[in-house]
Amino acid sequence: MQSATLLLEISRYYLIAGAVVAAAFLVIGIDRVEPSARGSYVFRPLLIPGICLIWPLVLYRWFRLEKHGEGAR
Known part of the structure; x- marks a missing residue:
């Protein structure tokens, strides 16, 4: 049960970080x-x-792309 809880917590923090990045981006x-x-x-x-x-x-x-410009693709 602890591993499932840990996995859910990691997933939650990953998605929270993703939401912050999405908003900023x-x-x-x-x-x-x-x-x-x-x-x-x-x-x-x-x-x-x-x-x-x-x-x-x-x-x-x-x-x-911010650092190197358009040619970094």
Whole structure:
């Protein structure tokens, strides 16, 4: 029973971190990373579940593109 509780706690914190990253990315980062996403405010909430699941990759790509620019793809 303890391992199930531990797994649920880890999952909870992972998704909370994902929600924080999603909020920051959708407010600040998406316009910088993808210029064609400017003004697409109705589309952004659809990205929240995906960003919550793959937030480490989103952070990696976001920081890499911020640091190296468009050629870092």
